[in-house]
Amino acid sequence: MQALSFVSRQLARLCLLVAGLALLGLMGVTIVDVLLRLVFRLSGGALNWSVIGSVELVRYLLMFSLLAAMAASVERSQVVVEAFSHGLSPALKERLGGIFLIGFVVLGAVMAVGLWQEASIASQRGQVTQDLRIPMAPIYQFGAVLCALLALRSLVHAALGTLFATEGGGVHHG
Template sequence: MQLLTTTSHWLARLGQLVAGIALLALMSVTMADVLTRLLFRLTAGSVNWSVSGSVELVSYLMMFALLAAMAANIEKSQVVVEAFSHRLPEAFKQRLGGIYLIGFCVLGVLMTLGLWQEAASAARRGQVTQDLRIPMGPIYQFGAVLCALLAARSLIHVLLGSLFATEGGGANEQ
């Protein structure tokens, strides 16, 4: 049980690191694009610097940030509506949370398989991004790894919840 908790903790930290780096890169690209456009306007077009492919860079970085953040915060991701759940027994709430986590695990597995297949297909076809001509295969593979991280953390928390539930506690009692 301690191994599962430690593994989940380190996988969460990895997800937070990836999400943080992706968000910093996203903001850097956006700021550079805005500043170079402002410089172009202020110099009446004499300084023509631009960030090539900024839209596609931002879109892929956003995908990485969202997938990594979902994986990093899986145990906190359910929205609890107090009006519907405040009178339910705690054990039922935990089982309901476990069902959601199983759903996230299945979603993560399906997205992993789909992205991995798409990566293989993109590599076979030589598919590249529109502006920067970056190969799409590694982009899809990295997305698949982040989805696998989502599935793994969801499964770990399902197992932790079921292990704690058999001992009389809940997965959220930390």
């Protein structure tokens, strides 16, 4: 069980790195695009510089950052409604949280399979992005991997929450 927790933490760190890099890229593209539009406006149209494909870049970087952040924070992302769980023991709350995570397992798995199928179709058809002509298959494949990580981490934490919850609350590490 400690090995599962360790692997899950390492996967969370990797996902946070991906999310952070994607957000930095997204912000970089946005800032450069805004500055170049400002230069265009200030020059009266003489300097027609722009970031080609900025909308595409922002779209896919946002997708990667959201999927990676979801996968990184599955164990912390639940909202507990105190009105419903007020009288429950901490162990029962932990088990209910674990059962709730099964939904994320299903969601992540369905999204991963769907994106992988889209990657296969995009590869067969030679689909590329509209502006930058980037092949779509690797974009879908990377999204599928991030969704699979969401499903995997949710499964690990669902198991830890439902199977290994102790009566004092929290997960038993013994």
